[in-house]
Each structure stands twice: as C-alpha cells, then as structure tokens.
C-alpha cells in the first residue's frame with residue numbers, strides 16, 4: 557500500500573463522500589483495511605483475486621500489495637473511471653482489471669479467491685453468486701446477516717440462510733467492525749466473514765429446488781419435518797409430499813428444520829426431488 561493512497565486521500569481525489577442510497581460506505585479504518593486480505597488462509601492461491609465494489613480503491617490497493625492480479629467490479633460509472641485513472645500503472649502492467657458493471661449481471665472472472673467490502677443492499681444476492689464458484693472468500697456484511705449465515709444447526713439464528721450458505725462453504729465470522737470504520741458510517745454494525753469451500757456430502761442436482769425446499773421448510777420451523785414437508789408442498793412444489801415422508805428416515809422426519817444440518821437437508825432434498833415431484837418430473 558502506498559502512503560498517497562490512504563483512504564482519506566483517495567476519497568478526496570475521487571471527489572466523493574459516499575452515498576448510502578448507492579450502497580456507498582467507504583472503509584476508512586486503515587487497520588481493518590490492512591487486516592481484510594490477511595483473513596484469507598495463508599495457503600490460498602492469490603494469483604487472481606476478485607473484488608466486488610471497488611469504490612475509491614482503498615481495499616483494491618491492499619489487494620494489489622498482497623495478490624498477483626486483481627479484478628474489481630464497480631457499478632458507479634464515476635468511481636469506475638476514477639479507479640482507471642488512479643491505478644493506470646497497475647492496469648498497464650496487467651495486474652488490475654476494472655470492470656464497470658453491476659456485480660449481479662456481469663460475467664464473473666475465473667478468480668482464485670475474493671475479498672470484498674460488499675454493498676449491503678445486494679450482499680445476499682452477491683454472496684450466492686460467489687459461493688457456488690467454490691473459491692475462498694473474505695467478505696464484509698451487516699453483522700446480523702453474517703451471524704445468521706454462520707449459525708450452526710440448533711442455534712436460534714440458524715435458518716435458511718445458514719443452510720444455503722453452509723451447503724457451499726464453512727462459514728466463520730472472523731471480525732466485528734463498528735460503523736466508525738466507514739465513511740459515511742452505516743446505521744448497522746458490520747462483520748467480516750471467511751468462507752472456505754467444502755465438498756458437500758450430498759451434491760444437489762437441482763439447486764433451485766433445494767433452495768426452494770429449504771425455504772419452504774423453514775416457514776414451519778417449529779413443526780416436525782413430517783408435518784412441514786406436507787404443509788409446505790405448495791411452496792416447494794412437491795406433488796407427492798406423502799411419498800417423501802414415507803421414503804425418508806423416520807427419525808429425521810421427527811426433527812425440526814432448525815436442528816437439521818445442511819448435508820441432511822441436501823440428502824432430503826435429493827430424495828424429495830426423486831420421489832415427491834410426481835410423474836412429470838425426470
């Protein structure tokens with residue numbers, strides 16, 4: 557990191573003060589900025605790191621100091637233009653690519669890891685674009701969202717977010733971050749999350765069905781799965797929920813959604829897709 561690129565100077569040069577309506581809360585706490593890339597495990601391949609929401613480049617600069625190559629995606633045209641001016645030497649050297657676009661729409665590059673201070677308005681959608689890539693990530697979220705994502709089965713916070721995220725990766729909250737670390741400060745606390753891709757015990761063929769099924773069962777989290785599978789068939793799209801209940805392990809059917817692990821959900825969704833979707837499904 558170069559002294560002339562401290563976060564305040566970058567904000568000054570970019571001529572912006574952050575617009576919460578555009579999901580712009582820039583990190584200005586240098587210690588948090590310095591630590592973000594260090595939360596990637598030491599053995600992670602840093603040959604091409606993806607950043608979502610480059611902003612004024614304070615984190616981009618840290619990533620360039622610790623990784624071989626960086627791609628940053630920024631939706632705000634003025635900021636994308638600023639990043640291209642500010643980092644022209646790194647761009648010319650082939651070490652940085654600035655993509656002006658919406659991270660929800662653009663084709664994501666073939667990166668080996670991602671480190672990002674995410675725009676909170678779309679952090680869930682972005683997380684579920686990144687997690688299926690199967691790369692390690694370090695991501696800043698709203699703290700409450702981060703804690704729900706990392707929650708273990710049996711805890712109060714455990715829900716469909718924990719199951720869907722936990723299907724793809726081991727999720728850890730590694731550092732809480734106060735509003736004062738940002739300019740302008742957001743109204744909520746933040747937290748840095750590390751995700752480490754995992755091979756699920758049960759691969760899911762139809763991910764859309766899996767996510768719908770999990771969502772449906774959590775609408776009845778206090779019921780046993782036996783009842784929840786039947787009561788929510790209209791949400792999950794099961795034509796024959798009784799066939800699922802009959803084919804599933806009896807003791808699993810006596811438990812509640814909040815006590816079922818992501819792998820158990822994946823196994824049950826696979827079974828449900830096989831036996832419960834009626835004759836028309838292949």
Ligand SMILES: C[S@@+](CC[C@H](N)C(=O)[O-])C[C@H]1O[C@@H](n2cnc3c(N)ncnc32)[C@H](O)[C@@H]1O
Pocket residue numbers: 578579580581582583584608609610611612613614615616629630631632635657658659660673674675676678
């Ligand atoms: C929380 S700020 C982080 C900025 C910078 N990385 C930092 O740490 O200071 C989020 C950034 O994402 C950008 N952004 C918002 N929505 C986006 C989207 N859908 N796709 C790409 N960038 C987006 C905002 O313009 C803003 O620069």
